[in-house]
Amino acid sequence: MSVLVLALALGAACCLGFGFVLQQNAAQRAPLSDFLSFRLLIDLVKVPRWLGGIALMVVGMGLGAAALGQGELSLVEPLLATNLLFALALSRKQTRQPLGRQGWAGLFLLAGGVTAFIVAGRPEGGAATADPVRQWLIIGVMIGLALLLTTHGKRSRLSSGPVLLALAAGLLYGVQDALTRVSGQKAADGGFAELLTGWEPYAVLALGVTGLVLVQSAFETASLRKSLPALT
Incomplete structure (x- = not known):
């Protein structure tokens, strides 16, 4: 594993x-x-703290894209999942609320799972080209599941809704990261001209905005400890 990655x-x-x-x-x-409206983003863009959070997320996405360009998706994604560790550490410092046994158990499971996957699984790259039918089938299933979860989450926004919305956003962000990897490869092989003629960068943008609305709606109606693990 590259130290840079x-x-x-x-x-x-x-x-x-x-x-x-x-x-x-x-x-x-x-x-x-x-709730679940683009007006939420319009309102939040007026809040400096939210803009700071978005700026950090953009930097994180840029670093993640660089990591995806240098390493394999199956290696980088588990490492990106450790954002939950950093988030809960800062949240605990802010609220001064203990994580409790369940919280600590979840953190150790995440850290142990990522370590075990990388060390024992030895993830490697797949084929250079993918079957288009298989690719569209996977994308369709992920987006379909996200739509189904969003529909159910809208009906129960103050109970299980935040978890369902965060899970839906996580599915979309997973597809987004995969397409980011593809876009990076296209830019490296054919330059930005070839990148802009493909559909992938526009899909990355659409998935990012849609996922952002879902995430902020989940954050709006539940604590970080309830919503972020599902997203991750």
Whole structure:
């Protein structure tokens, strides 16, 4: 495993985790009438703390894209998942609330799972080209599941809704990261001209904005400890 890839991925996870905490701090004060609406983003963009969280997330996504460009998706993604560790550490310092046995158990399971996957699984790259039918099938299933979860989450926004919305956003962000990897390869092979003629960068943007609305709606209606693990 490259030290550069490790540093980029963990740096991205740190920025993402801290950014999520700032976003949740701001989103929980937003009016509930903005739930699952693009108006929520319009309201939040006026809050400096939220903008700071978005800035950290953008930096994290940039570092994550660099890591994905240098390393394999199956290696980088588990490292990015450690953003939960950084987020809960900062959230605990802010609220001064103990994580409890369940919280600590979850953190150790995440850290242990990532370590075991990388060390024992030895993830390696797959084929250079993918079957288009298989690719579209996977994308369709992920987006379909996200839509189904969002529909159910909208009906139960104050009970299980935040977890379902965060899970839906996590599915979309997973597809987004995979397409980011593809976009990086296209840019490296054919330059930005070839990149801009493909559909992938526009799909990355659309998935990012949609996922952002879902995440902020989850943050608006639940604590970070309830919503972020599902997203991660």
